[in-house]
Amino acid sequence: MGGSTAPHRGNRHGRSEEARQAVLEAADDLLAERGFAGVTIEGIAARAGVAKQTIYRWWPSKVDVLLEAFTEDMAEHLTPEDHGDLGTELRTHLARLAEFLTGSDPGAVFRALAGQAQHDPQLAARLRDDHLSGQRDRDRAPLLRAVERGELPADLDVDVALDQLVGPIYYRVLVTGSPVPRTFTDDLVAAFLHRHQH
Amino acid sequence: MGGSTAPHRGNRHGRSEEARQAVLEAADDLLAERGFAGVTIEGIAARAGVAKQTIYRWWPSKVDVLLEAFTEDMAEHLTPEDHGDLGTELRTHLARLAEFLTGSDPGAVFRALAGQAQHDPQLAARLRDDHLSGQRDRDRAPLLRAVERGELPADLDVDVALDQLVGPIYYRVLVTGSPVPRTFTDDLVAAFLHRHQH
Amino acid sequence: MGGSTAPHRGNRHGRSEEARQAVLEAADDLLAERGFAGVTIEGIAARAGVAKQTIYRWWPSKVDVLLEAFTEDMAEHLTPEDHGDLGTELRTHLARLAEFLTGSDPGAVFRALAGQAQHDPQLAARLRDDHLSGQRDRDRAPLLRAVERGELPADLDVDVALDQLVGPIYYRVLVTGSPVPRTFTDDLVAAFLHRHQH
Amino acid sequence: MGGSTAPHRGNRHGRSEEARQAVLEAADDLLAERGFAGVTIEGIAARAGVAKQTIYRWWPSKVDVLLEAFTEDMAEHLTPEDHGDLGTELRTHLARLAEFLTGSDPGAVFRALAGQAQHDPQLAARLRDDHLSGQRDRDRAPLLRAVERGELPADLDVDVALDQLVGPIYYRVLVTGSPVPRTFTDDLVAAFLHRHQH
DNA sequence: TGTTAACCGAGACGGTACGTCCTGTCTTTAA
DNA sequence: TTAAAGACAGGACGTACCGTCTCGGTTAACA
Known part of the structure; x- marks a missing residue:
């Protein structure tokens, strides 16, 4: 300062x-x-x-206040690190995502905003475009690096792959309310690697 | 009369x-x-x-009205049929689930309730226990039948498997707002079968 | 009732x-x-x-509340009595009017409403038509009785006479803020009688 | 300066x-x-x-702005002229007063200020002391001159006389809202002269 | 010939009250 | 006993002004 x-x-x-x-x-x-x-x-x-x-x-509204509060808090979290190893990166990153969504204060704000977004398409669009797209880009990075390294096939549909990796985590957080332990996220990575690495 | x-x-x-x-x-x-x-x-x-x-x-509240309206509408949908073939059953069922969530009126009610559940843990619990658990039981059936038939290993963690199958669908519906085409759901089934059916 | x-x-x-x-x-x-x-x-x-x-x-507004409160309070006051003697009636009545306007709670409400009526022509009209016209009719009564009795000329312009009798009282109340003693009201009556009863 | x-x-x-x-x-x-x-x-x-x-x-407040605007406008009006004849002076002066109060822009400002003064004793005092007292002095002048000339008795209570002359005009303006025609003001003068000139 | 002080416009600030909408409770009359 | 009707206390909404404040810019008198 x-x-x-x-x-x-x-x-x-x-x-x-x-x-x-x-x-x-x-x-x-x-x-x-x-x-x-x-x-x-x-x-x-x-x-x-x-x-x-x-x-x-x-x-304009109380959700905008929360959105700004959320943005401030989220910046530092959730940038996957470059370890040069796909499995490690993914395991670490998904575990951090799960922890963020279930265990942190900004995670609670996110859940509230995601909930409100179900009632308000404009908020939904804003949430996606202004806040989650950046996160999704960061999520994509490890996969793209792995494709470059040849660890993953060049024709991989990265968006579909990503949905399969993170979707179950959001599902537990937003729908079933189950905990998301490390075994669960590791298993997601294992399934992904089993399919795409020979 | x-x-x-x-x-x-x-x-x-x-x-x-x-x-x-x-x-x-x-x-x-x-x-x-x-x-x-x-x-x-x-x-x-x-x-x-x-x-x-x-x-x-x-x-007791307006969500209870919606909950009851939702229950009435949902009953008929989404009971997976017994085809004797895991792949066919899963593909059909996931496609129907996606259509229900994205394209139907009760699907819209569900999204609203799921949204509200983010603000209200009691509603979340009620939604899970009274409404989604039955659906989840129906979802589980094809997998259990396949285990019985020996198509799937006996030690399969059915809940984890289910989360991997339906999680990405809910994720698209509730978070990214992307469409959920047949190719997407079929791919989920393919990934699942590729892993568990050697 | x-x-x-x-x-x-x-x-x-x-x-x-x-x-x-x-x-x-x-x-x-x-x-x-x-x-x-x-x-x-x-x-x-x-x-x-x-x-x-x-x-x-x-x-509809706070002045309407005050107007109703005022109406309730004013009813009992200010009905001139029939004494059969014009001078006595007028002296008594004007003294009571002065006391009402300067010394009573409803008088204070009246002053507030009259003040507000300067800002609001609709209120002014309502105040006159719904509240003061009745009072004015009561004020007129002694003069009309006196005309009937022959104490006052038949061609007397009663409204003008009334304005000359009560006008100075309202003027002191609303404009100069001077007190309105009995001598002042008696003098008004004296001037009036001096002119009209040769 | x-x-x-x-x-x-x-x-x-x-x-x-x-x-x-x-x-x-x-x-x-x-x-x-x-x-x-x-x-x-x-x-x-x-x-x-x-x-x-x-x-x-x-x-200090919006009424002070209006007060100043009013003062600027009022100065030129309403100074009774010295004609050497009481009746003429009074008739002219009262007619001008009536016109000022009912027909001019500063008259509208006056009515608003007089209205507000009913809600605000400090304003009432200020209005009287700083603005109306000067006017009242000017109003008094014709009567004093007439007393000096012997047209009016020396023991005349000038303030009471003034209230009887102008009071009915203010009453019509502030309370009844009736028009104040020349006949009305002339009649006030006639009544006054009838009583006080032998 | 700068410096400086008084005034200007602009407008954000903490507040108060406005008039509207909805909540959840209540009391009544009718069927 | 349930229903329609609707008045009630309560509380949040979003708006309009209040009166205070701080700022950067302008201008004339003085240093």
Whole structure:
């Protein structure tokens, strides 16, 4: 955080970073404490010590607040590392994905947003285009590297392969609610490698 | 005439089947027309020509109305048939599941309920226990029959297998929003058979 | 009227008399304590222990609440008595009017409504037609009786006469804020009698 | 001060006359177009092309803006002329007063301020002391001159007389909303002269 | 000839109240 | 006993203004 970033409260440069952070935190906290229905604009405003109008000025709705909170949190997670070994990379990455979705605070926010997206096609599109597509690109990377290395066939349909790898994880998280242990994700990788590596 | 079936409006003989049907239909219609947020108790009552109290008397909440509407619709669908051939059964069944989830009215209700379940653990549990578990039992049948016939190894973890088969379908439906064509479901079956039928 | 008026709280017969009274009293109290600007729908609702919607259901605006409160209070006051003597009647009546306008709670409500009527022509019309015209008819009575008795000329313009009698009182109340002592009202009567009873 | 009042925009010597005039005009226009409730600081600022802060810097509230606008407009009107004849002076003056109150733009501002004064005792006092007392002094002049000339008795209570002369006019303007024709004001003068001139 | 101080526009801020909508509870009359 | 009707207390919605504040720009007097 170099130097100044003067803490201004309302001026012509624009918005108050202080207020913005307070809103995002309040939304996160309320989601964790009371669930999605417990997140209200009035509640966020009250907890953040902020005027309702300040929220409406910058976010069209409460899901946009959560979306921004989610984006901030998700950035650092879930970038698969380049180990030079497909199996290891996939096992590590899927395990991290499972942990993110089931065990982290931003994972809870994601589940809420994914749920709301079922009611709101616009949100669904936004969630996919602005937030999940980047993640999907990162997911794709290990497979593409493996294709380049010759570990996987050149004609592999990467998107289908990806759906088979991560689909069961999301399914457990969003539908069955079962835990997603390491054995489960490892087994997904094993099935994948068994089919595609000779 | 045997028994009642008289179209009564408020009487001493028990609940009005007329009102019940009107409520379920109104809820279905509203969901289709305005989405989940457009389904309100007041809206259902007004459209069904029914008093709010009548709804509250028989259903604890609007999701219960939808749940009941969903149950009625889902019964007929999705019972895998016994063809004596695992591959055929699975291909047919997964294709029907995909069509149900993406293309039918009750599929839309399911998506809404699954979405709401992300916000409401009690609903999630109820959805799983009362509605999806039966379906999952039906899903399991072809695999169990195949194990009995010796087409699949006796030590197969049927639940894990099932998650790998249907998970990618739900993932596309609930998360990516991609279409789920026959090629996709057939490929899931192919991958499964390739692994487990040497 | 007669008999019961059972104290019901919300039913198909109609409104809760309990709530109605609570609203009128709360509005009166708030006006007395905090002035017109301190009378808000939210404030009335909170003090009356009533939902905002209940107020909006029955009154279009806060001035309508005050108007109704005013009407209830004003009925009993200000009916000039028939003494058979014009001078006595007028002196008594004008003194009572002055006291009503300057010294009573409903007088304060009237002043607030008259003030608001300067901003709102519709309110002005309503105030005149529904509330003051009746009072004006009562004011007119002594003069008409005197005309019948021959105490006043038959061609007297009663409206002009009335304006000359009560106008200075309202002027002091609404514009100069001066007190309106008995001597002032008596003098108005004296001037009037001096002119019209040679 | 002397002379120029150069049209400066922002400098250390004082306020912008340009901004001041724009604010006063905007307030006047808004009052005429939308009524008192339609006059808001934000609205004045927007219409005048002025910052809210500029208004708050120079006027404590919107009524102060209107008060100043009113003062500017009222000065030229309503100074009774010295004709040497009481009846003529009074008739002319009351007719002008009636016209001012009912027919002019500043009259509309006056009515709004008088209305607001019913809700706000401080405003009422200010209106009386700073604005109406001067007018009242001017109103008094013809009577005092007549007393000096011997046209009126020396012991006349001028304030009471004045209230009887102008009170009915204000009453019609503020309460009954009736028109105030020349016959009405002439009749007031006639009644007054009939009583006080032998 | 810069420096500086007063005023300007712009507009974000924490708030209050608005009027609307929906919730879940209640009480009544009719069948 | 159930139904339709609908009033009730409550609470969140999104909007409009309030009065305060901080900012960058302009301009004249003074250094």
